[in-house]
Amino acid sequence: MQLLLNTTSPYARIARIALAEKGHANIGTTLVDPWADAPALLKANAAARVPALLTDEGRPLTESLLIVLWLETQKPQPSLLGSDPTAAISRAGIAMGVIDAAVHTLIGRKITDASFDGSPVGLRRRRTIVEALSRLEADPPAFESGTPDLAVIASVVALDYVRFRFPDAAWLPELPRLTRLTARLNARASFETSLPRA
Ligand SMILES: N[C@@H](CCC(=O)N[C@@H](CS)C(=O)NCC(=O)O)C(=O)O
Structure with missing residues (x-):
């Protein structure tokens, strides 16, 4: 492969x-x-x-x-859908919304410039990032031990990517629960070795 x-x-x-x-x-x-x-x-x-x-x-x-x-x-085991696949897929969908909105913002800047962020579409993407992360913060995916499910993977990837691309974003809400989850998962080899870097 x-x-x-x-x-x-x-x-x-x-x-x-x-x-x-x-x-x-x-x-x-x-x-x-x-x-x-x-x-x-x-x-x-x-x-x-x-x-x-x-x-x-x-x-x-x-x-x-x-x-x-x-x-x-x-390779069905270990499953990336966890013990409650519906919940995992639902939360993963929210996190993918964050990722898509963040990536689209970068593409919008490529097409125009940083003023994209304040355009109607740019503000819509920002609202998505804030709203979706707030929903995940209110009902975060859980990780105890074993294999993280897709909700955990997508949520951590989403938050790391937002912080990587928008390091000074005053518009980002406080996200203590997601921040703790991210810190824990980033100690794991699969996450640590794939952290975003320029
Ligand atoms: N829906 C695709 C999105 C992949 C994607 O957009 N990748 C970006 C990098 S973050 C890319 O290669 N962009 C180049 C382009 O859009 O032409 C997936 O889930 O894999």
């Missing part, structure tokens, strides 16, 4: 963590810049986005959550 990724993408981080938690911590990785149209990435993913996973048969898998789904089919 070979994972095409970069070191900032929250979607790639979800795939990396899921792979590691399923016992594939040491698969080959290729660093690519999705915005530079790397030929290997374009071949693997018509959308030229990371992550893309090449299976041992050479079949490309794209979309972070579909990679998680594929992993679940290949």
Whole structure:
């Protein structure tokens, strides 16, 4: 298997963590810049986005959550859906909303400039980040021991990504419970080795 990724993408981080938690911590990785149209990435993913996973048969898998789904089919245990799959999927959806809104804000800045943040669409994305993180803070995913579920993975990835991309964001609410969860999970190898870095 070979994972095409970069070191900032929250979607790639979800795939990396899921792979590691399923016992594939040491698969080959290729660093690519999705915005530079790397030929290997374009071949693997018509959308030229990371992550893309090449299976041992050479079949490309794209979309972070579909990679998680594929992993679940290949190796059901340990499950990334936890003891209450409906709750895990519900919370993971909220966290993916944060990730999408944060990434779209960065893309909006690429299309225009930092003024995107104050535009009607930019403010809508910011509202999503604040509202979705507040909902997760009010009802955070739990992690005791064992394998973190998709809600934990996506929530930690979302908060780390928001803090990485918006380090001085005065508009971010206090998130003590999510912050504690993030600190605990980031001590775990799969999370620690995939922390976002420029
Ligand atoms: N829905 C996709 C999103 C992947 C995605 O947007 N990746 C970004 C990096 S954070 C990318 O490669 N962007 C390049 C582009 O949009 O052209 C997933 O879940 O994997």
